[in-house]
Amino acid sequence: MKTYSIALIPGDGIGRDVTDAAWSVLQVAAKTCGFALNGTEFPWSCEFYRKTGRMMPEDGIETLRTFDAILLGAVGWPAEVPDAVSLHGLLLPIRKAFVQYANIRPHRLLPGVQGPLRAEAFDILCIRENTEGEYSGAGGRVHQGTNDEVAVETSIFTRTGVERILRFGFEQARSRRGKLASVTKSNAQKYSMVFWDEITDRLSAEFPDVEVSSYHIDAMAARMVMAPESLDVVVASNLFGDILTDLGAAIQGGLGFAASANINPRRDAPSMFEPVHGSAPDIAGLGIANPIAAIWSGAMMLDHLGEKDAAARIIAAMETATARGIGISPGKDRTETITAGIIAALS
Numbered sequence: 001m002k003t004y005s006i007a008l009i010p011g012d013g014i015g016r017d018v019t020d021a022a023w024s025v026l027q028v029a030a031k032t033c034g035f036a037l038n039g040t041e042f043p044w045s046c047e048f049y050r051k052t053g054r055m056m057p058e059d060g061i062e063t064l065r066t067f068d069a070i071l072l073g074a075v076g077w078p079a080e081v082p083d084a085v086s087l088h089g090l091l092l093p094i095r096k097a098f099v100q101y102a103n104i105r106p107h108r109l110l111p112g113v114q115g116p117l118r119a120e121a122f123d124i125l126c127i128r129e130n131t132e133g134e135y136s137g138a139g140g141r142v143h144q145g146t147n148d149e150v151a152v153e154t155s156i157f158t159r160t161g162v163e164r165i166l167r168f169g170f171e172q173a174r175s176r177r178g179k180l181a182s183v184t185k186s187n188a189q190k191y192s193m194v195f196w197d198e199i200t201d202r203l204s205a206e207f208p209d210v211e212v213s214s215y216h217i218d219a220m221a222a223r224m225v226m227a228p229e230s231l232d233v234v235v236a237s238n239l240f241g242d243i244l245t246d247l248g249a250a251i252q253g254g255l256g257f258a259a260s261a262n263i264n265p266r267r268d269a270p271s272m273f274e275p276v277h278g279s280a281p282d283i284a285g286l287g288i289a290n291p292i293a294a295i296w297s298g299a300m301m302l303d304h305l306g307e308k309d310a311a312a313r314i315i316a317a318m319e320t321a322t323a324r325g326i327g328i329s330p331g332k333d334r335t336e337t338i339t340a341g342i343i344a345a346l347s
């Protein structure tokens with residue numbers, strides 16, 4: 001039987017609950033479709049940091065490299081470990097080391113889910129650059145603690161990095177409704193974002209079948225609320241994509257619904273699948289986290305591994321469950337009830 005080895009990193013807070021939920025749904029789908037998922041769990045988290053002084057062991061990246069894919073819950077417990085330490089110690093290095101440059105985040109309403117907007121028929125695929133830009137980690141502070149202090153955070157945009165994410169976006173647009181929206185702030189950021197616009201223009205000549213529009217990030221934020229149905233594929237830099245995808249989550253009913261795939265399109269290292277949301281300290285331990293985002297991310301993992309039928313079955317089961325009213329009212333159904341509802345719809 002075909003067997004995939006999956007690294008499981010539940011992480012912090014509700015990361016544990018939603019990873020367990022996704023894993024149990026994935027196991028049922030694998031069994032139904034005749035393949036096996038062999039999971040190895042890693043306790044890397046803020047608790048691990050407290051015990052060891054590191055978010056993951058020194059050879060953590062090399063350990064993960066041997067897996068077919070990574071399923072992650074959430075990282076961060078700011079009451080005990082500063083976010084900049086925990087995220088730069090685990091999540092962000094994985095995305096970078098494995099060149100998971102395409103962060104794919106779908107935004108649409110599942111049946112029965114009441115979003116905050118009048119518009120309901122939207123289907124947006126946000127594609128976020130995931131390895132450079134505003135998250136390059138370059139910069140520093142001088143004269144720390146004095147009135148002369150200066151903090152510099154340098155965004156690094158490379159031709160390779162910008163070209164490959166835009167090309168990825170064009171290809172996705174071609175396989176969907178043929179529309180690409182490129183997001184910048186080139187009216188104010190005159191180096192990196194003008195560079196981004198130039199590359200968008202040049203690539204558009206290679207994809208004459210794709211209709212391209214460029215938007216500034218502020219206007220795009222408004223458009224996602226006012227006219228989400230006008231959007232198909234949206235490509236943005238690391239930080240802009242981060243912000244737009246929490247907005248995307250909001251219009252699809254909340255963070256509990258927003259899935260995410262960190263893809264290495266070259267397939268020379270594992271890709272990582274995780275919900276858009278974080279560890280949600282405000283509801284951690286209550287058993288009410290919505291596992292749909294994590295389950296949907298798990299379906300994206302199976303799709304990436306080539307198990308298209310199993311992935312489609314999970315999406316269909318999620319849709320059947322929400323159409324039955326399961327998991328659609330935030331905080332009403334418990335995590336385990338939603339998970340059981342999706343598993344029931346799978347079989």
Ligand code: NAD
Nearest residue numbers: 074075076077078083255256276277278279280283289290
């Ligand atoms: P968050 O996404 O954890 O929570 C924001 C709000 O959404 C909270 O009110 C929370 O209860 C709610 N929420 C999130 N997921 C939910 C779910 N599945 N079901 C129901 N409600 C849900 O964002 P935050 O509070 O800014 O961050 C908390 C911690 O998580 C921080 O340490 C942050 O850095 C980290 N974080 C990690 C990731 C990740 O690992 N990918 C993503 C975002 C934030």
Ligand code: IPM
Nearest residue numbers: 076087091092242276277278
């Ligand atoms: C996300 C998260 C992360 C990001 C944080 C936790 C570093 O917000 O995956 O959207 O900004 O990429």
Ligand code: MN
Nearest residue numbers: 242243246276
């Ligand atoms: Mn985010």
